[in-house]
Amino acid sequence: MANVLINAPGTARKGETIELKALIQHPMETGFRPGADGRLLPRNIITQFTATWNDIEIFRMKMSPAVAANPYVSFFAVASESGTVRLRWTGDRDFSAEGSVTVTVT
Numbered sequence: 001m002a003n004v005l006i007n008a009p010g011t012a013r014k015g016e017t018i019e020l021k022a023l024i025q026h027p028m029e030t031g032f033r034p035g036a037d038g039r040l041l042p043r044n045i046i047t048q049f050t051a052t053w054n055d056i057e058i059f060r061m062k063m064s065p066a067v068a069a070n071p072y073v074s075f076f077a078v079a080s081e082s083g084t085v086r087l088r089w090t091g092d093r094d095f096s097a098e099g100s101v102t103v104t105v106t
Contacts, residue, residue: 002026004099006087011104012079020051020059021074022087024097030065046091049073053103054083063091079105 003025012018024046031043045067051059059075077085086100 002089002095002097004087004089004097006085006099006101008085008101008103010102011106014079014081014105016079017076018079018103019074019076020085020087020101021072022049022051022099023070023072024089024099025070026089026091026095026097028065028067028069028071032065044092044095046071046089046095048090050088051075051077052086052088053077054081055086058085079103081105 005023007021009018026046029041029044031040033041035041045065046063049061050057058077082105084100084102086098089097
């Protein structure tokens with residue numbers, strides 16, 4: 001299981017732009033690097049990151065082998081209503097990880 005860290009404000013004013021930050025621990029492998037036996041190590045990357053606010057998608061990012069291990073993502077969203085921001089990473093080898101945070105809008 002991946003270790004997920006999310007940084008987001010717990011409260012925001014209606015219409016305020018807030019920054020959401022996420023970091024996931026994942027042993028990335030590009031698929032281009034040889035192992036000790038000289039064979040290429042199989043690719044193991046996170047291929048997609050999505051964020052939803054109350055189940056409505058607010059951000060999507062496709063990733064490639066050029067993304068570093070333990071990718072960090074930062075993006076902005078407008079706080080329109082209180083709810084749950086859910087972050088989801090998917091990738092090779094049926095990799096899937098989620099994290100969520102609640103934001104209260106006043």
